[in-house]
Amino acid sequence: MNADHAVQLRLLDLQAADTVLAQLAHRRTNLPELAAIAERGKHGVDLHNDAIDAETRLADIAEDQRRLENEVDTVRSRQARDEQRLQSGGLPAKELEGLQHELVSLKRRQATLEDELLEIMEVREDADSSVAEIGAKRAALAAELAELEAARDAAFEEIDAAVALRRAERDSIVAEIPADLLALYERAREHGGGVGAAMLRHRRCEGCHIELSGSELTAVRSAAPDAVVRCEECRRILVRTAESGL
Incomplete structure (x- = not known):
């Protein structure tokens, strides 16, 4: 030839x-921002799963707290009724004895429930903190991802502009061959x-x-x-x- x-x-x-x-x-497909975004994406998935677990645990704890609070209210209401009956007087001795025994049991039950309620409130406080901490991490990660994506897009824009110039130059040369x-x-x-x-x-x-x-x-x-x-x-x-x- x-x-x-x-x-x-x-x-x-x-x-x-x-x-x-x-x-x-090669530069466009190997930008350091791309690897960083992929790594943050995986971390984001982990945090999302952690958030679901923490929120589920918090919901379970909240449900237990509501149950205990309802039980405490029930015991207090029962105790108030019994004390009212006791103070009204006129009860047979046997019924009076049974009522006094029940009040003792109710007070003991109330104390137990209130102790359990205090414990679960402390647990809920920890669970609330965990949910808040994970939320803060997710927010920080989202901000970091936004910065990385902005840097990636700026690099893409720069590379694409350079590619357009080189392709135009190439087309001009090809026309001569x-x-x-x-x-x-x-x-x-x-x-x-x-x-x-x-x-x-x-x-x-x-x-x-x-x-x-x-x-x-x-x-x-x-x-x-x-x-x-x-x-x-x-x-x-x-x-x-x-x-x-x-």
Whole structure:
């Protein structure tokens, strides 16, 4: 294949544009903010689960507290009625004795329930603190995520602007390159890890960094200026310049 030497030189500009585009794509998918956001997202899921557990525990404790409070109210009401009957007088001795015994039992039961109520109120206080602490952590995490997402979006905007400029530059270069040479470049780039054209510098291929052997060097030296030559090792297009050392 033949192509004007000036066109072959443009392949190096095309390769430079493609290299930058690949670097920008890699940067976009490997922003440190992305890893940080993913890590915070996992932490957020853990905190969400912790919040559900803490809120469920608090609801259970609150239910136990309400039950105990109702039992205390019931005992107090029963005790008030019994004391009223006791004070009204006129009760048979046996009934009076039973009523006094019941009042003793009710007072003992009330004391037990009130102790249990105090204990569960302390437990609820701890549970309330736990729910509040997890809520504060979630709020702090949300703020941190917002900052990371803003930084990510700013980086995306910067990268996308650079990509747009490079793509416009690439399109301009592509318009100058014949279709057959461009197709060869694209094939070489696909098989060459993103590098389809490399400068021959000081008798060395800048694509694979291997110095040309004697016979390869002779063949390149004897090739016409418009001949498209390729590296025998990596099969990339070799672009000859004043630095080639021929």
